Structures are given as structure tokens and as C-alpha cells.
Amino acid sequence: MSELESVDLAEEFSRYRGTMLAEIEVPGPAAVRRTVRRRRRRHLATAAAAAVALLGGPAVGYAALDRSGPPPEPVDPTPSVTASPTPSSSPSPTGAPSATSASPTRPTAPDGRLSRAQLLAARVDLPAWRSGPPDCPVSKVRLAGDPSTAKEGTNAIEAVEYADVDGDGATETVAMLLCSFGSGGPQQVVAFDRDEAGRIVTIGRVVATSRDKPQWLTALDGRSDGTVRVEVADLHPGGGWPGEWSQRQWRGYRWTGERFAQVEGPTSFGPNPYSTDLAATAKDLILADDPTDGSRVGAVEVRIRNLGDRRADRVSLTLDLPASLAPDGPAWADCGPDAGKYRPPLTCRLGPIEPNGELTVQLGMRLPPDTELAAGTATVRGAAEGPGGHYMIDPVMANNEDTIAYR
Template sequence: MAEHDPLRTRFAAYRQELTVRVDGPGPDAARRTLRRRRRAAVVAGAAVAVALVVAPIAATAALRRDAPPPVPPAVTPTPTPPTPTPSASPSVSPSSPPPTSRAPEVPNGRISERDLLAARLDLPAWRPGPGCPDEGARMVGEATRDGTNVLEGLAYGDVDGDGAAETVALVHCLLGTGGPAQVVAFDRNEAGEIVTMGRVVASSRDKPQWLVDVTVRADGLVRVQVADLAPGGGWPGEWSQRQWRGYRWEDGRFGQAEGPTSFPRNPYSVNVAVTAADLVLTENPDDGTRSGTVEVRIRNLDGRAADAVAVTLDLPAALAPDGDGWAGCGPDVGAYRPPLRCLTGRIAAGGNLTLRLGVRLPKGATFTAGRATVAAQGLGPGLDHLLETDLDDNQVTIGYR
């Protein structure tokens, strides 16, 4: 019985354990014991945690076995902000492009010659005078008759700074050998219709009399080539002084911004003055004709010589040239009258010339006393008309009887 006494057996085991604790198992045994105890503690803690979570669920399920167990709410993890990485320049993600602002569409004011000629347009008013249409007028590409608005030049450029081109046209109203001209700017409205912006510059009865050409610079400046005198009537265009003047659109109108504003004296200028005495006819008893002489004095008051002077006498057609006074007047004297014409030779600057021009009335011709004009015009190379600087002394009125 003593060998199998459980109490004795337990005490024997206790003594053995006590002996081990007292004697010590050594370093290796101590480390093994420590690891074993840590594992036991971890396992025990996990078991307690599971019990704490499962126990309430089990209890709730036992109370409500007809309802499924509730799903615990999802926990949204709090994001940890990333550490910023330095960058040389900001970058834009291709998946989210930045919004772009777009300017409103501007009508294109570049108008072809064909469209301009086909449209009825309101032009800026011409200077006072007959025959130049300006309201609902059409332009033509080639002059056909007086009172026609001729399109003589086109240029394109952004003259108002809106980002789109406009059209600038050189328009000439034909009147005889001349007529006024103006440069006009056109655009299109939002409906695509041609509208008139305004006049850039117009010709003048004084100067400039001639608008030669038009261009538009890259910065929107409208450049117009102007000339002091228009060709025609015996004046060649190559004698005209030409200038480029610049005009800019500001405050709803064009104003001159560059270039000269006046012309110097034209080198083909002259000042010829004329005086004349009245014509008195006397009867010739030998043949029944009547004759007389017109004395004409010509002075060159300018610093330029006149290559020749054309003298005209607007006398009645019945009076024919007579005598030696016409000898120096050139060919065809009296062939094309009225008026009677005399082409003199050269008159130097400051010089003068006196003509004694005889006329004869045939026998039996009707003649009534009256008044006539005697005029003188200075001529240059090629016998083209020089510019008369003082027109008031270029003609005189005489009486005849």
C-alpha cells in the first residue's frame, strides 16, 4: 500500500522539482524554460481574446436564433500621408487635364475681290460733287463710265487688333480723267455679312490728289502711298511726289500715326503770268475785211525755266490768224479753232516774252463785240503741263470789237 500511496507519490515529485529549482539547470535549461513560458503566455492571451469576442456573439445568437448574426461595421483605415518628394516643376496628371479657357470666335474679315464686287456696300460719303454713289453701291474691277466706283487695290491685316484679318480697299470714283479716291476698311459681322468699318484716308482737291497704293503692316498699321498730284490733263504721274503715310485704328476711327503730313514744293512747278490788251478791229478798204492785233505779254515769275508756254485766245471762230506774229507759234496754227493757239519757245526763269498776234475777219462775216479769255500754261519736258503755283495770274479777260 505504501508504494502506491498517491500522497507519497505527489510529495516525491514536489521534492524533485524543488531540488531542480534549488540546484539550477544551467544557462541552457534556463533559456529553454523562458521560451516555453513566453509561448504559454501568448497562447493563453490569444485564448482569452477569442473567448471575449466569441462569447457575446454566442450569447446574442442564443437569444435570437431567428435572425442572422450582425456583420460588424467595416473600419476605414486612416491613410498615412505620403512623404512629399521634392520636384523641380509641378506636373499635371494626364488623367485629369486642367480646364482651358477659349476665346470667343472672331469673324474672319478677309474678303475676296469677287465677294467685294458682288456686294452692295455703304461707302463713307464722297466729297461734295456729282456722280459718286456711296449708299448700297457696287464696285467694279475696271472703269467703264463716269460715276463708277472702281476697286483699284486690296490689302489684308488685323487692323483693329481682334486677332482676325480685315480687308482694306482702295476705291476710285471715276469722273472724266480723274475723280476722288478713298481707302476704306471692311470686316464681317457675326452673321458673315460685309460691314464697313470706316475710311482710312481720302484724296483732296488740294493735296494729296492721288492715292496710289495700300498695304497693311504686321502690327496692323495701314500704309497708304499718296501723291501730291493726280495724273491726267497733261500731268504725267512720274512727276508726282509720292509718300507713304501710316494710319492706325483707334477709338473707332482711323488717324494718321506715321509719315509726313505735307508735301514740299514740287520740282515741276512754275508760275507763268499773262497780260493782254483788248482787240480792236479796223476795216481794210482794199478787200472789205477787218483786222486787228492782240498783244500778249508772258512773264515767268518762278525760279524754274519753262520749256515752252501754250497761249490760247478764246476769240470767235470767225477770226482767223493773220500776219507774221504767228511765225514762232509752231505748226498747225489756226487749224483747230476755236480757240486760237500759240506754242512759244523756252522762257527762262525770271524772263518774259511779248507776242503780237494778228487776226482777220473775212468780208461779209458776222461779228458781234464781246469778251474773250487769254490764258497761258507753262510746259515742261515732253511739253507736259508744269504745276502752276498761282492760277490766278494764268489768264486774263479782254474785250474785242
């Protein structure tokens, strides 16, 4: 600032202070602005600009007067003019409510969109597991990121999706979770949100597996209307059951304000096509002396019926006889390779059997010479196999086995 400008500014301060102290009433912002406008015509632009900056509001004016306390109400009814902020790039259309409108505005809902990394970093509370081992954790749970390597009894994330499930205008997070147990474990889909403090909170369970059906959750989808879609399957793969044989359905769920309810898709499963009803009956094993070598021989007669309406590609027949009894005779040649190699139990694979068909087989047994065998009982059991040698569903397991005596 030049020396001339400094002098002009000091003189302007002095004149203004003298004028204000001479007034009977303390001027408000409007009176101050009128004074500035009159003097702007008589003074240099530099001094006028300094005065406008000084008198921009009542608080500054009081500072110039060395006054303390709040500013008084304006004495001039002329409306004050507030400096406009920098115009936005998208001005409001004509007739739009102003920012100072008295109409209430809807509070902004917390953002419940959580990434997989954020879920893994947090400790969350889960709804109770409906089935599975009792040690599946539910309180302050730290989730694992890879179900294939998750430790036994820990919860892992299988899938993450997003939807405005509670209709508050903000996105929530839904996650498919697995409690690792053996080769699988129970599953459930859980919805998460944030509270106003930013903490992760649990809304509730969308759907879970059960011991009956569905036993398997396979896919997850969050829809724009707030519906959470889950693909469910009747049977979980494992134990000789391939996942491609499971029946799958998409079901939709919506939040009611208290819980999730199904609103779309089937509510039950029909009979699985990879199933048949196999029945097995057998006769007792009675051993007799073989005079040629001093051994004892006999045969177990087994009748197998296919009571279902699907072809059994093969039947796996097991005989839980003592290890001292060895397979004997030509009938075992139809039982497949290594029929008597791994025992007990003895295993014979037969088939196929058409729907409503049956077969009967007599499997010879031999007790070597000088070998003792106490009388007892054994179980003979049959199981149907489908394509690829996988076991089929049998809805009536009680008739799949029979108990025989041996002596």
C-alpha cells in the same frame, strides 16, 4: 459570333441582372467597374469584353436594368477612370494646363480675311464719300472688279490687302475703292471684317482723296503690326497732267478703336516741282483799213512773264477772238504748225521762258473785205508747258489771262 459566345454573353447578362437586383443600393459606375474586374478573372475574354463595353458608363448600366431617369451619384469615392482619347501628334509639355482647367480662354475672333471674289459677291456699306459726285453709292453697294470698265457712278475694287487692324488676333481686310466718274473719280481705303454670324461688316475709312490733296491713292499695303500703309499723291493724272509728275508719299494709319488715325509718314505736300507762275497781259486790238484790198488789219500785243523758279519749256497762248478774224503777218510763223487752223480760239505756242524771264509778241489780225464785225471783248490766256508738252501747275491762275477789247 459563335453559338458558344452567344450563350456566354446571355449568361453574363443574366448573372449581372440578378446581382444588381439583389443589391440594397443601386451601384454607381465605380462599383460596376469593381464587379467587372472580379469577374474578368473567372470568365472567358469574350464575355469579359462584352461586360466592359456594357458597363462603360452609368447610362448603359441603367439601360441594362430597364431603368429610366438620371443616374445617381457614385457610392464609391474611388475616382472614375475615363477612357483616354487617341493621343494627339503633339502632346502637351509637362506642367501645361489640362483641357479641364478652370482658367478662362480668350474667345476666337471671327476671321475677317475676305478674298476679292467674296467682296464682289457681297453687298457692303461704305463710309460717305468725302468728295466727288453726290451719286456715289454707299448703302448695300455691289462692288465692281475692274475700275477701267466700271460704269459711271459705281464703286470698283482697285486693290485688296490684309492686316489685324483691330488687334483681336484675327486678320481683317482693307480695300482701295474707286467711285467711277469721268476719267477718274474719288477714292477711299475701307477696312472690312466679319461679325460672329459671319456677315461682312465695315470697320471704317482709312483715308480718302479730297479736292485739295491728296487727289490720288496709288498703292496699298497691310503690315503685320496692324498698320495700313497707303501711298498717296498730290495730284490725279488727267487734263494734260501726267501721273509721273505727281508727288507720292507713303503714310501709315492705325485703328484707335473709333477711327483710323495717321501714325507714320508726311502729313502734307511741298510745292510740286512741275509748277511755275505765268502771267499774261495784252493790249486792245484796234483795226484799221488796208487800202490794198479793202480789208481791216491790226495786231494784239501780248506780254508773257515767268514769275516762277522753273523753266517753262513752252507757253500755250490762246486768243478767244471771233472766227471772222484771221491770223495775219510773220509773227504767227513762230506759233507752231496749224496755228490758225482750229478756231476759235486761236492758239499760238511760244517759248521757252526761263525763270523770271519774259517775252513779248505782236500777233497780227485781218478782217476780210465786206465782213462785218461788231465791237466786243476777248480773253487772252497763257499756260506753261513742261517736258513732253504737259501742262504745268500754276498756283496763281488769276494772272494767267487778260481781257482785251476789239473794234
